[in-house]
Amino acid sequence: MGRRYGVGGPWVLRGVDLALPPRCLVRVEGTNGSGKSTLLRLLAGIDSPTEGRVTGRPVRRAYVPERFSVALPFTAAGYLTHLGRIHGLRGAEAAARAAEWLERFGAAGHARTALSELSKGTSQKVAVAQALLAEPELLVLDEAWTGLDSAARTQLDLAVAERVAAGGTVVFVDHDPRRLAGASDAVHTVAGNALVRGTPETSPAEQGPRVRVLAVGPPGAAPPDGLPGAPSYEPGPEAGTVRLSVAAAHSDALLRALLAARPPWHIREVRAPAPAERNATSTTSTTITTSTISTTGRATS
Amino acid sequence: MTALFRYHAAMLLRSQRWLPPVLLYGIFLAVGVQGGGPVLDSLGVAAAALLPVTAWLVRICTTQEPDAARAVTAAASGMPRAHLAALLAAAACAGALGVVGTAVVTAVSDPKSADGLVDVAPLPAGTAGLLAALVCLLVGATVGALCSRPLLRGRGWSLALTALLALLALVTTGSPAKAAVSGLVTGSRTGAIHTPGLSLAAAALLAAVAAGAVCVLGVRRG
Numbered sequence: 001m002g003r004r005y006g007v008g009g010p011w012v013l014r015g016v017d018l019a020l021p022p023r024c025l026v027r028v029e030g031t032n033g034s035g036k037s038t039l040l041r042l043l044a045g046i047d048s049p050t051e052g053r054v055t056g057r058p059v060r061r062a063y064v065p066e067r068f069s070v071a072l073p074f075t076a077a078g079y080l081t082h083l084g085r086i087h088g089l090r091g092a093e094a095a096a097r098a099a100e101w102l103e104r105f106g107a108a109g110h111a112r113t114a115l116s117e118l119s120k121g122t123s124q125k126v127a128v129a130q131a132l133l134a135e136p137e138l139l140v141l142d143e144a145w146t147g148l149d150s151a152a153r154t155q156l157d158l159a160v161a162e163r164v165a166a167g168g169t170v171v172f173v174d175h176d177p178r179r180l181a182g183a184s185d186a187v188h189t190v191a192g193n194a195l196v197r198g199t200p201e202t203s204p205a206e207q208g209p210r211v212r213v214l215a216v217g218p219p220g221a222a223p224p225d226g227l228p229g230a231p232s233y234e235p236g237p238e239a240g241t242v243r244l245s246v247a248a249a250h251s252d253a254l255l256r257a258l259l260a261a262r263p264p265w266h267i268r269e270v271r272a273p274a275p276a277e278r279n280a281t282s283t284t285s286t287t288i289t290t291s292t293i294s295t296t297g298r299a300t301s
Numbered sequence: 302m303t304a305l306f307r308y309h310a311a312m313l314l315r316s317q318r319w320l321p322p323v324l325l326y327g328i329f330l331a332v333g334v335q336g337g338g339p340v341l342d343s344l345g346v347a348a349a350a351l352l353p354v355t356a357w358l359v360r361i362c363t364t365q366e367p368d369a370a371r372a373v374t375a376a377a378s379g380m381p382r383a384h385l386a387a388l389l390a391a392a393a394c395a396g397a398l399g400v401v402g403t404a405v406v407t408a409v410s411d412p413k414s415a416d417g418l419v420d421v422a423p424l425p426a427g428t429a430g431l432l433a434a435l436v437c438l439l440v441g442a443t444v445g446a447l448c449s450r451p452l453l454r455g456r457g458w459s460l461a462l463t464a465l466l467a468l469l470a471l472v473t474t475g476s477p478a479k480a481a482v483s484g485l486v487t488g489s490r491t492g493a494i495h496t497p498g499l500s501l502a503a504a505a506l507l508a509a510v511a512a513g514a515v516c517v518l519g520v521r522r523g
Contacts, residue, residue, distance in 0.1 A: 045380070082311065085304035
């Protein structure tokens with residue numbers, strides 16, 4: 001597909017051909033003004049291509065812009081409830097999820113504040129919350145981390161991994177090259193007006209922090225297929241144990257998947273990312289309920 | 302669609318942007334309608350006043366959402382639906398205004414023809430006035446939709462063109478709004494009530510085509 005603004009304008013993107021499978025985390029790179037944002041807007045359905053087309057977008061889609069300081073006459077919670085309804089939730093559920101996500105991003109205290117009075121960072125949290133409360137099958141993040149505090153950035157990393165683990169497709173742009181490093185399934189670079197396909201860097205330095213999980217499965221069984229974050233694994237120190245290593249962002253999703261597997265896996269130990277001196281934390285498994293979300297979404301252009 | 306409509310309607314009502322057009326409508330009625338005047342003349346004025354007011358309301362609804370918020374709603378629901386919801390919210394607000402205005406005008410006017418010789422039944426007259434108001438609403442919404450984004454983005458051009466087209470829609474022969482209003486006013490001379498059926502059909506068609514065009518274009522031009 002291609003996109004240009006105005007009848008005789010230069011092509012911002014041309015000949016772009018991109019398939020986005022479900023359960024996939026895609027990073028888009030490129031210099032400023034290269035057309036990254038245009039590509040994301042086309043994928044999200046905000047803009048439409050001048051030539052070619054985008055097909056097979058899933059029904060539940062969400063987009064987070066880079067800056068979301070908007071003067072709308074709503075409170076943060078009121079806006080999120082409206083957006084939840086637009087995303088297809090019922091009113092009460094939309095309000096409940098709005099409260100939940102605001103709390104998760106540490107903005108629960110601003111639920112009753114008017115959007116126009118929110119700080120830049122808190123507005124961004126609202127923008128991120130509106131996208132996540134809908135559990136979208138296609139999530140498009142245009143430098144959504146900008147302006148968030150570090151706790152909220154971590155939460156967003158985890159939420160992205162959750163979306164992918166639940167079968168969603170997440171496409172993101174971020175100026176920080178370490179953002180979700182090692183967790184991305186594909187990296188595409190916008191150069192000139194074309195899209196260059198790439199594979200994520202796999203050198204250890206570029207892999208980003210990794211979490212090691214020591215788990216015990218049914219005797220002789222290998223870890224189930226399709227675990228979140230495609231962890232690497234090796235036999236553990238004792239018979240019957242397996243040591244899995246996964247990008248830090250995917251660790252929660254991996255634990256949830258292991259505990260919810262049939263038959264379930266027992267988690268013996270979870271080791272935080274390097275520096276390795278940090279104390280390892282042991283967890284005992286308790287019941288964690290997971291909701292399975294099936295997607296058939298596939299966006300092609 | 303209901304959720305989108307509620308969102309846009311809430312945005313319009315909570316930001317006091319609805320106030321100026323509503324005041325304009327009130328001023329039109331206060332100046333153009335005299336208590337005890339012939340009912341059909343007064344209803345003609347009330348209907349005509351609704352046209353520029355609707356165009357203004359549509360302009361407000363299509364421009365009030367900041368770009369970042371617009372991108373968010375467009376991703377969630379698709380640009381055409383998001384734009385259509387904004388148009389519907391404006392039309393609903395104008396509709397409520399038209400119903401109240403028509404009812405008040407019918408109540409305070411004299412149920413007689415212009416020369417005071419022929420009685421005019423208030424209920425049929427009010428109904429015809431309501432239909433004429435609906436015609437003006439649809440034409441006004443068409444004007445408003447065509448003169449704001451996504452077709453016209455510049456604020457100056459857009460405002461000037463909205464005002465000009467709203468005026469032309471009221472005075473140009475062939476415009477459904479002009480036909481509906483003059484049907485009421487000429488009927489007032491003899492006390493005959495003209496129901497603007499044909500004008501209504503034409504205005505509905507016009508509005509549907511315009512809405513379809515701008516909603517589809519909306520996704521092309523962001």
